Amino acid sequence: MNMVGLLARRIFGLGAGLSMALVFAIIFINSLRRYTVGSSVAWGEELPIYLTIYGVMFGCALAYLQDRHIRFTILTDLLRPGIRDRLFAGVDLLTIAAGIGLMLSGHDFASRRGHIAASGLRSLGQSLAETTGIEALEGLARIGTWQFAMTLGGAMLALAALIRFSERLTGDKTVA
Template sequence: MDRINRAAKWVFGFGAGLSMALVFLIIFVNSLRRYTVGRSVAWGEELPIYLTIYGVMFGLALAYLNDQHIRFTVITDMLPERVRNALFGLADVVTIAAGAALAYAGHVFATRRGNVDSSGLKATADGLAASTGLDWLVWLGKVGPWQYAVAFGGAILAVAAALRLVQRLSSRQEI
């Protein structure tokens, strides 16, 4: 189980870090172009927004798996350890359900509005598809893959909460 948790932490951390690095790189390059050439790239304004959402979702799952998320502990700190652990286990179960519900809602939202063109990405995606001959790249110019960040975030939150629950239950048995 430790190997699975380490792998999940690595994936979540890598995803969050890569997303934020790409956001920085795109904004940096776009700023340089704007002030040197006088023109920024069309997708340089919109893509960082979507990448930030994916990065936040990865970070959210990592924080939950590390049990380092925001929590108000004024009352829980006064509870006996056994009651507190049971309460946190219940919170894990609720988070699994909330993550699954968020994944479902994100999926429904993305499928209903997924074919809407993304104004800043459409021309670039069409150009990529035309130059490579890969027609499926047109999909990157739609809002669907970017709106799936909510569904993806819900799914990985549910996974993180499930792993945390298993870890919490296994450490309770060792006591």
């Protein structure tokens, strides 16, 4: 396994794990608040949804890079290994194109609707900006910040497929 592949695996794994840990922590804290204080924070309902989307994007890229993604192999298992390897390399090239398409469409989508405020996150963005003095944190309240997950996910998927393609060409069978 080359250094680029190892680094990408670690980054994708960290992103997926961190996203899911944050989702759990937010839901757990919000539940505790709801049953102890009687109210939950407004952003605690909407933020986990967006964090889950980012987590799924990181997880998809990691699964593809590890070659552990869902695939139906009923027919491909009947092929000789050499033909199957060439077929999977072709799928890698198609996945690179699909990742680039997802990246471009995600960017287009986020840039067209990115200025719209996410109702549940408006108070979070404003309070963070006021508390820290960093006005850029108001961007957390905009839908574009969270729609950017499609752009990032497409780029990560294309990168994962490119790395996997190069590993197939070099004969690297590592999936970890």
